[in-house]
Amino acid sequence: MRVLTWNLFHGRSIPPSGRALTGEFAALLAGWEWDAALLQEVPPWWPPLLARVAGAEQRTALTSRNLGLTLRRALAERWPDLVKSNGGGCNAILARSAIAEHRTIRLRRWPERRVAQLARLRDGTCLVNFHGSARVRLAEDELDRLWERALTWAGDAPLIVGGDLNLRSPRATNGDIVDVAHRDVDHLFVRGYEPCSSADLLDRCIPLEEDRVELSDHVPLAVSLRDVG
Numbered sequence: 001m002r003v004l005t006w007n008l009f010h011g012r013s014i015p016p017s018g019r020a021l022t023g024e025f026a027a028l029l030a031g032w033e034w035d036a037a038l039l040q041e042v043p044p045w046w047p048p049l050l051a052r053v054a055g056a057e058q059r060t061a062l063t064s065r066n067l068g069l070t071l072r073r074a075l076a077e078r079w080p081d082l083v084k085s086n087g088g089g090c091n092a093i094l095a096r097s098a099i100a101e102h103r104t105i106r107l108r109r110w111p112e113r114r115v116a117q118l119a120r121l122r123d124g125t126c127l128v129n130f131h132g133s134a135r136v137r138l139a140e141d142e143l144d145r146l147w148e149r150a151l152t153w154a155g156d157a158p159l160i161v162g163g164d165l166n167l168r169s170p171r172a173t174n175g176d177i178v179d180v181a182h183r184d185v186d187h188l189f190v191r192g193y194e195p196c197s198s199a200d201l202l203d204r205c206i207p208l209e210e211d212r213v214e215l216s217d218h219v220p221l222a223v224s225l226r227d228v229g
Helices: 022-031 047-054 069-078 080-087 136-154
Strands: 002-007 036-042 057-062 090-095 099-108 114-121 126-131 159-164 178-183 186-191 193-195 205-208 211-215 221-227
Touching (some): 002 126, 002 186, 022 211, 036 159, 057 099, 057 114, 099 136, 126 136, 136 159, 178 221, 186 221
Parallel strands (some): 002 036, 126 159
Antiparallel strands (some): 036 090, 159 186, 193 221, 205 211
């Protein structure tokens, strides 16, 4: 089992590209090896395309700034670096196997809506995808409540929890849960799996016109896992 987490920075690049980069993000994701991808700050109209190009199934959970999405999309596709997060956002789970169950739980309504995705794959593996609040106190509270909900929902099944937690040293409330990959605020926790090797930081740099840019301000984080059950 290989799992990836990546915050897509609302489809933007560094330095700014000045145009929509849907195809570039899709091609990069499709070219990497993974069984499940946990994505945050995704333009809400992207997941079906990302999944189709990558040969995956997808499930989406809208996050914040999605009122009037048709207009937001039009503006974001024309001026992504000006509109930034105001183009709307979602979290998305992509899986290269069947997704048997999916649900969304809201962990915060104010000052910004925060939701987590819970998905169960056909083999029983449970995936949790989350993007925490930017303020540490709020993010810690959200993660504590998420652990309780996720562990109850998963039961005894293998569990993978990941995303941009906006915490550099997040806590796990259960001793069986291990942080197997992390970089800055991006983390992957597991129960019922162990890493086969060290985590990988994937190359997100691409040629664009006469320059090179980095897709997103976050580095994609991936790790290969083996079942210990």
